[in-house]
Amino acid sequence: MSIQITNLTYIYDRGTPYQKAALKDISLFIDSGSFIGLAGKTGSGKSTLAQNLDGLLIPTKGKISYSSGIVVDMTPRVTRNGKEKLKRPKRIKRWKELRKTIGIVFQFPEAQLFKNTVLSDVMVGPLNFKANESEAKTAAKQALKTVGLGPAFYQRSPFELSGGEKRKVALAGILAFKPKMLILDEPTVGLDWSSAQNLEKTLMDINRSGTTVLLITHYMDLVYRLCQRLLVMADGRVIADGKPIDIFGDEETMAKASLLPPEIFSYAECLRRKGLGLDLGKTATPEGLAKEIRRCL
Ligand SMILES: Nc1ncnc2c1ncn2[C@@H]1O[C@H](COP(=O)(O)OP(=O)(O)O)[C@@H](O)[C@H]1O
């Protein structure tokens, strides 16, 4: 599924002394099937953008058009004397369909778990979207398998699991209703290395099967290995949008967003500066780097 975002502005607590513009006039196109990274300092607006995309927040201004035909149009009316008149936020038409199309795994997955067993928790989504009990169970088991949780977990309480396991249950709960686009808000924070590796592989498989993925993360190594495109936000705006390797080399943007290029990228770039014609698009892993070095020598 593709999404066109046009002049999206989001203001929290509008009209109060606390009002805060978290998104400022953002326009971008999200291609169907792409794997996009979204990075930026804490408070730059990443989570707010994610919640506008999946209908949890309604834009203050601007328009979001989904290829499924859903349109959230909050383009302000311009009055005769040239002033903008904001539209009043209304319920989004086909909201439930929108929520089914876009699955979001929150930064704190605990907020997403409610039932007393893992299996029943993961069944909530499918049941909500009109699957019957047995369809929901099949979908839940499949989703739990995808995230690496076997039958031993079905009857456990989600609240007694480790942080990493809770996150897997939350992800399974989203995968179970088969969204066309998956948004993950800093999913690898607090995961041990092997869980993070599993998650990475799972995301790759999900994307290969055609699901569009938007990954919010500070880990540029992950972005290097997974994403074709990187968006960088600062203070409510998108300040860079391009191939990860081009942005990693852009010191000004990286500093603004407080991001470090992946170490392996820095090695590869250093070799390139010494005259080796490496293709930086292929050096995201040690194996890739080794192959490129051999090719060049
Ligand atoms: N519920 C809220 N109420 C008021 N302000 C908020 C709320 N959520 C976020 N903000 C503010 O909006 C800005 C963007 O926040 P957020 O989208 O959470 O950024 P990020 O995910 O990049 O850390 C920040 O200044 C934050 O303080």
Ligand SMILES: [Mg+2]
């Ligand atoms: Mg956030």
